[in-house]
Amino acid sequence: MPSRPTAYLCLALSMSLVGSYVALSKPLAAAFPVLLLAWMRFGIGGAAMLSWLKKPPEEPPLTGQIRALLFLQALLGNFLFTVCMIYGVSLTSATSAGVIMACIPACVALMSWFFLRERVAPRTWVAVACAVIGIGLFALSKQEHSAQASNVLESQNTSNLQWLGYALLLCASVCEAAYSVIGKKLTGALGPKRITSLINLWGFALSTPFGLYLALDFDFAAVPWGTWLLLLLYALAACMWTVWLWMTGLRAVPAAQGGVFTVLLPVSAALVGVLVLGERFTTLQLLAFGLALASVVLATLPSRLALRVGR
Numbered sequence: 001m002p003s004r005p006t007a008y009l010c011l012a013l014s015m016s017l018v019g020s021y022v023a024l025s026k027p028l029a030a031a032f033p034v035l036l037l038a039w040m041r042f043g044i045g046g047a048a049m050l051s052w053l054k055k056p057p058e059e060p061p062l063t064g065q066i067r068a069l070l071f072l073q074a075l076l077g078n079f080l081f082t083v084c085m086i087y088g089v090s091l092t093s094a095t096s097a098g099v100i101m102a103c104i105p106a107c108v109a110l111m112s113w114f115f116l117r118e119r120v121a122p123r124t125w126v127a128v129a130c131a132v133i134g135i136g137l138f139a140l141s142k143q144e145h146s147a148q149a150s151n152v153l154e155s156q157n158t159s160n161l162q163w164l165g166y167a168l169l170l171c172a173s174v175c176e177a178a179y180s181v182i183g184k185k186l187t188g189a190l191g192p193k194r195i196t197s198l199i200n201l202w203g204f205a206l207s208t209p210f211g212l213y214l215a216l217d218f219d220f221a222a223v224p225w226g227t228w229l230l231l232l233l234y235a236l237a238a239c240m241w242t243v244w245l246w247m248t249g250l251r252a253v254p255a256a257q258g259g260v261f262t263v264l265l266p267v268s269a270a271l272v273g274v275l276v277l278g279e280r281f282t283t284l285q286l287l288a289f290g291l292a293l294a295s296v297v298l299a300t301l302p303s304r305l306a307l308r309v310g311r
Contacts, residue, residue: 001251001252002248002249002251002252003252004252004253006252007248007249007250007251007252007253008249008253008261009249010245010246010248010249011245011246011249011250011253011258011261012261012264013245014241014242014243014245014246014249014261015242015246015261015262015263015264015265015268016264016265016268017237017241017242017245017268018176018237018238018242018265018268019098019264019265019266019267019268019269019270019271019272020237020268020269020272021234021237021238021242022085022089022094022097022101022265022269023089023094023097023098023268023269023270023272023273023276023277024230024234024272024276025037025085025086025089025234026089026090026093026094026277027227027230027277028086028227028230028231028234029086029087029089029090030090031223031227032218032223032231033214033218034083034086034087034090035083035207035210035211035214036210036211036214036215036218037086037231038079038082038083038086038203038207038210038211039204039207039208039210039211039212039214039215040211040231040235041082041231041234041235041238041239042078042200042203042204042207042235042239043204043211043235044231044232044235044236044239045200045204045235045236045238045239045240046197046200046201046204046239048235048236048239048240049193049196049197049200049239049240050197052193052194052196052197053194053197053198053201055194056191056194059190059191059194060189063189066186066189066190069182069185069186070186070195070198070199070202071202072178072182073178073179073182073183073186073195073199074198074199074200074201074202074203074206075202075206076175076178076179076182077175077176077178077179077180077182077183077199078179078199078200078202078203078206078239079202079203079206079207080171080172080175081172081175081176081179082203082238084168084169084171084172084175085097085168085169085172087165087168088100088165088166088167088168088169088171088172089165089169090165091161091162091164091165091168092162092165092166092169093273093277093279094269094270094272094273094277094279095269095270095273095274095279095280095285096165096166096169097169097172097266097269097270097273098266098267098268098269098270098271098273098289099134099266099270099285099288099289099292100166100169100170100173100266100292101169101172101173101176101265101266101269102131102134102263102266102289102292102293102295103128103131103132103134103170103173103292103295104173104176104177104180104259104262104265104266105127105259105262105263105295106127106128106131106295106298107173107174107176107177108177108180108181108255108258108259108262109127109259110128110177111177111178111180111181112181112184112254112255112259115181116181116184116185116255118254118255123298126298127294127295127297127298128295129295130291130292130294130295130298131291131292131295133291134288134289134290134291134292134294134295137284137285137287137288137291176262176265180246180250180255180258180259180262181255183195183246183247183250184250184254184255184258186247187247187250187251192243192244192247192248192251193244195243195247196239196240196243196244196247199243200239200240200243203239249261263293263297266292266293267293270289
C-alpha cells in the first residue's frame with residue numbers, strides 16, 4: 001500500500017501522461033487507421049509486460065465478478081476509450097479534447113455515488129451543469145485550431161464531422177470515468193501490475209479482428225521512423241505506465257477523491273495541443289474551458305467526509 005503522498009504523485013503523473021498522449025494521438029491517427037493503431041498499441045503494451053501476467057502466490061483465485069469487472073474495464077476504459085478518443089481527436093483537435101474531457105471528474109463523482117455508494121455533495125450537481133454548459137459552448141465554436149485539421153475537414157461535411165468528434169470525445173470521457181470507478185473496485189482484489197496486464201490482454205483480444213483485417217492492406221514501409229518511435233512511446237504510456245500509476249494511486253485514495261487528479265488530463269491535452277501541435281484558443285473556447293475547469297473544482301474538491309474516509 002503506497003503512502004498518501006506517493007499515491008497522489010502516481011495519480012497526478014498518470015493523468016498528465018494520459019492527457020499528453022490524447023493530444024499526441026492526432027498525428028498517429030493521421031498515419032494509421034484508428035483500429036489498426038489500437039491493435040498495435042495493445043500488442044506493444046502486452047509484449048512489454050508479459051511478466052506481469054503471472055499470478056502472484058498471495059493472490060486469491062479470480063472470481064466470476066472479478067473476471068467480469070476486468071472485461072468491463074478493458075472494454076470501456078481500454079478499447080472503447082481508445083477508439084472514441086482517437087477518432088474524436090482526429091475529427092476535431094487536441095484542445096477540443098481538453099475542454100470536453102474536463103467533464104471526467106464530474107462523471108467519476110456521479111458514478112462513485114451511484115455504483116460505489118460514495119456520498120456526493122450537492123455541488124456535484126452544479127458541477128455537472130457547468131460541464132454541460134462548457135461543452136455546449138465549445139461545440140458552438142466552429143473554428144478549428146490546427147491547420148492540418150482544417151485542411152482535412154474542409155474537404156468533408158465539416159459541421160457534421162465536428163459534432164461527431166464532440167460526441168465521440170464525450171463518450172470517451174464517460175468510458176474513462178467508468179474505468180476509474182471499476183479500477184477502485186479491482187484494487188481491493190488484485191495488484192496494480194496484474195490489473196494492468198489483464199485488461200490490456202482483453203483490449204488486444206477485442207481489437208485483434210479489426211487490426212488483422214486492416215493490416216493486410218496497410219503499407220507499413222511508408223510510415224517514417226519518427227512515427228514508429230511516437231507509436232512506441234504512446235503504447236507504453238497508454239497501456240503500461242498510466243494504468244499502473246493510476247491503479248497504484250487508487251489503492252490508497254477513495255474513488256471520488258482520486259477524481260481530483262483527472263483535471264490534469266484535459267489540462268495537459270490542451271497544453272500539448274497549444275504548445276506542440278500549434279493549436280490556439282479563441283475567446284469562446286477559453287470561456288468554455290474555464291467553465292469546464294470550474295466543474296472540475298466543484299465535483300472533485302475533497303470534502304470533509306472524503307478526507308475522513310481517506311484516513
